[in-house]
Amino acid sequence: MPFDAGLIRKEKSRVRRNILQKCGGAAFVVASLAVPGASLGLRYGMLEAGLLPRDCGGSVAEGLGGLCGLKWVLVQAFVDQRLGWVALGFGALGFVTGRRAAAWIGWLCGMAGLVLYSFDPAAVGAMLSLLALGRSADDERGQTERESGSKPGDGLGVGRLA
Numbered sequence: 001m002p003f004d005a006g007l008i009r010k011e012k013s014r015v016r017r018n019i020l021q022k023c024g025g026a027a028f029v030v031a032s033l034a035v036p037g038a039s040l041g042l043r044y045g046m047l048e049a050g051l052l053p054r055d056c057g058g059s060v061a062e063g064l065g066g067l068c069g070l071k072w073v074l075v076q077a078f079v080d081q082r083l084g085w086v087a088l089g090f091g092a093l094g095f096v097t098g099r100r101a102a103a104w105i106g107w108l109c110g111m112a113g114l115v116l117y118s119f120d121p122a123a124v125g126a127m128l129s130l131l132a133l134g135r136s137a138d139d140e141r142g143q144t145e146r147e148s149g150s151k152p153g154d155g156l157g158v159g160r161l162a
Helices: 005-014 025-047 066-097 100-115 119-133 137-141
Strands: none
Touching (some): 025 100, 066 119, 100 119
């Protein structure tokens, strides 16, 4: 098969940009580093360092205010791996429906859940979210550009294998 520069240019024009490239890779990197950093600060800098009060009521009925309220919210986030399950739910929702907002929530909750004691569901949720965020913008909207009469596998060259 002879080299066809026109075909290569045509194929390059059909390549879609990744969502992460479209929204800016810098925003993704900054968010992916900021959330675990803040989670590490909360975990080791406040919760495990003893900066939060130890003698809190422990229930909403007794009243939670100030630092006791912050401690209660933090502890409730990782009791029964709740943060990880939230990440898994939003990651699956973003993966199945292709909604970027759900995928972003799943990704960020998954990153925080990896630090805050919710390893298993947070890791799966983060990976599903990452797969959803990696889809191209055209695939998300269902607007795939195909030439008339072309088949989905034409550009792959799999027809000659059969």
